Amino acid sequence: MAFFSLKKRSLILCILMGCFAANAQIQDSLQTTPKPQEEDNVKYPQLQIKGLFQARYLVGMSKDVDVNGLHHSDGSGTSNNFMLKYMRVQVRAQISKRTEVVALANLADFKNDPKSRVLENAYLKYTFSPKLAFTVGQFRPWFGIEETYPIDIIKSLDWSNQYSEFGKLGWTSFQIGLSATGQVKLGEIPLQYAVSVVNGNGKNQVNDNDNGKQYSTRLLFGLSKKYNFNVGLNGGIGEVFSKKVYAVGVDLSSMVQFDPRWSLDMQLEAKQATNHVLYNAIAPEVRPDNPDQYLIRGVYFLPNLRYEINHKNLSAFELSCRYEYLDTNFRMASNPRQTITPMVGLEFLKNYGARIQLGVQFDRYKYQVENTNQYNNNLFIVQVQSRF
Numbered sequence: 175m176a177f178f179s180l181k182k183r184s185l186i187l188c189i190l191m192g193c194f195a196a197n198a199q200i201q202d203s204l205q206t207t208p209k210p211q212e213e214d215n216v217k218y219p220q221l222q223i224k225g226l227f228q229a230r231y232l233v234g235m236s237k238d239v240d241v242n243g244l245h246h247s248d249g250s251g252t253s254n255n256f257m258l259k260y261m262r263v264q265v266r267a268q269i270s271k272r273t274e275v276v277a278l279a280n281l282a283d284f285k286n287d288p289k290s291r292v293l294e295n296a297y298l299k300y301t302f303s304p305k306l307a308f309t310v311g312q313f314r315p316w317f318g319i320e321e322t323y324p325i326d327i328i329k330s331l332d333w334s335n336q337y338s339e340f341g342k343l344g345w346t347s348f349q350i351g352l353s354a355t356g357q358v359k360l361g362e363i364p365l366q367y368a369v370s371v372v373n374g375n376g377k378n379q380v381n382d383n384d385n386g387k388q389y390s391t392r393l394l395f396g397l398s399k400k401y402n403f404n405v406g407l408n409g410g411i412g413e414v415f416s417k418k419v420y421a422v423g424v425d426l427s428s429m430v431q432f433d434p435r436w437s438l439d440m441q442l443e444a445k446q447a448t449n450h451v452l453y454n455a456i457a458p459e460v461r462p463d464n465p466d467q468y469l470i471r472g473v474y475f476l477p478n479l480r481y482e483i484n485h486k487n488l489s490a491f492e493l494s495c496r497y498e499y500l501d502t503n504f505r506m507a508s509n510p511r512q513t514i515t516p517m518v519g520l521e522f523l524k525n526y527g528a529r530i531q532l533g534v535q536f537d538r539y540k541y542q543v544e545n546t547n548q549y550n551n552n553l554f555i556v557q558v559q560s561r562f
Contacts, residue, residue, distance in 0.1 A: 220268040226326050228260040228559040235552040245549035258282045272301045290378045294348050305356045316368035316392040317345045317408050319425045319441050327526050329478040330496045331515050336472030344374025344388050345421045364396035386413030402429035414450045417465045421447035435482045444473040472500040492519035512538045531557040
């Protein structure tokens with residue numbers, strides 16, 4: 175793709191554009207924005223508590239492959255499993271007209287080693303105006319479509335594979351740092367922007383693991399209000415263990431409302447970046463000098479068809495099918511992974527208050543490697559969730 179041939183100096187220009195361009199960080203959990211009130215009638219602090227419960231039942235349908243996608247040549251491994259994915263609790267404190275503090279924890283992570291888990295969001299946001307807000311702490315820096323909505327209302331089974339991989343690289347998911355966000359108009363075109371600087375080594379870390387930082391920006395252009403058509407440009411540069419790294423991305427999204435009941439939501443996103451995690455895992459004596467020899471590239475397309483039923487016991491029906499292509503090392507040892515995830519969803523309470531999803535995840539690799547996760551796999555999923 176021509177987009178991936180951008181020079182690194184273009185990324186710096188993109189960051190500068192974001193700085194001069196003056197919707198703030200979207201919270202990662204379910205919450206509603208309080209209705210505007212007269213300042214004299216508001217008493218602070220105002221507290222809001224929200225939550226999410228999400229559980230799954232998984233059945234592996236491929237021989238000798240467990241529910242986590244790991245191949246076992248000896249036939250061991252678990253092929254079916256009840257799983258508690260999220261038990262999130264969020265507290266939002268509005269301590270003044272312009273200042274809020276947010277904490278989000280996933281209590282389900284206590285089932286693992288909680289040392290670097292559990293706490294997800296922990297930040298303070300100060301809003302000068304709709305054009306400029308600062309967020310500091312642990313949050314999700316904007317770097318693509320998936321950063322702009324929470325797992326609660328995701329249209330497929332889970333985050334895309336590329337989102338998870340770019341989280342490991344420090345560009346997406348929960349990171350510790352500082353971000354400036356806002357929205358303006360370029361003539362008649364709405365523009366949302368985010369400029370972020372983060373440690374880049376994930377959430378709940380006591381210290382950065384090196385002296386380098388990762389700088390990223392996102393520009394989102396609203397090109398059609400009728401079809402809710404948006405174009406996002408993402409760029410980032412940084413330094414990891416004294417080596418320069420970069421990331422770029424482009425995304426398109428649209429919502430077509432056919433009539434009051436039928437609608438079609440579409441997302442297309444592509445990214446490429448230095449895979450510095452893989453690079454630094456190589457022994458120093460055989461590691462090339464340039465980390466850009468190790469590059470990751472991914473793309474996904476997610477259409478979601480929705481029908482509003484508005485029955486007292488059933489609110490809506492959804493049908494989605496996400497296609498993903500991801501190659502974590504396409505220059506040195508290419509082994510692309512293709513994933514197709516058709517899902518059917520039934521919504522029992524409005525705004526995804528309660529829903530059940532059924533689907534199958536089909537994973538295919540160009541080369542299968544025994545006793546690894548790089549092995550073809552079919553996985554059946556039943557997922558239930560409730561927001562409160």
